[in-house]
Amino acid sequence: MPYLVGFLIAFAVGLTGVGAGSITAPVLILFFGLPAAVSVGTALTFAAVIKFAVAPMYFFRRQINRRILLLLCAGGVPGVLAGVLLVGQLNARRYEKTLLAILGATIALMALYSLYRTLQTRGPVVGHDHSRWLPAVGLGIGTEVGFSSAGAGALGSLALLNLTKLPAAEVVGTDVVFGMVLSVIGGGLHLFEGHYDSTLLVKLLVGGLAGAILGANLSAVLPARPLRVALSLCLAGLGTQLCFRGIF
Secondary structure, X not given: OHHHHHHHHHHHHHHHOOOHXXXXXXXXXXXXXXXXXXXXXHHHHHHHHHHHHHHHHHHHOOOOOHHHHHHHHHHHHHHHHHHHHHHHHOOOHXXXXXXXXHHHHHHHHHHHHHHXXXXXXXXXXXXXXXXXXXXXXXXXXXXXXXXXXXXXXXXXXXXXXXXXXXOHHHHHHHHHHHHHHHHHHHHHHHHHHOOOOHHHHHXXXXXXXXXHHHHHHHXXXXXXXXXXXXXXXXXXXHHHHHHHHHHO
């Protein structure tokens, strides 16, 4: 079962560029019974490896804007450090329900953002380059990724669409690499703190690597928009379930 889950999640990420952390964490909590902090750490490590596997394709296609990537990382790197520290503070047993509720709300909101962006008939019109705000935006995204493993794909691409003049191809490529950087740092810190399930992680990655490569290669011929809509709706449902589990 973990092999199939890893394959399906990574396949979706390869097609759409989003969902590695957002899908994995709630699935690990709801279907595999892992604690919230362990699920976040496992999901971030899984996302890091998956995005590292597909990132070279974007480099070869020259879909990475290095200046924009550095601006995002200037805020995102300290942000993910803060997010991991926050998870550590809430990792005590008495805070487990609070962490579940916040994690569920975060994932549900990110899913709704992603759904809204996907359903737009065309991207927002940008009159000016507002990239100077990217470090501050990256700080918020990084904190959220470190805390919940969710948001790098949906929020990162949303920020790039609204604050830069990058073409769509560079938005996707730059955002994937930005998400990879945050996942590597956040996942590494969670591994150091012991917030992971090594046996389950290996099984997820065995299926995930194959799924990511297949999805990335098929992304040029298969329509990603319907899948993004389905993923967003699924994530909204999973996030809502986590909220109820944390509250009741």
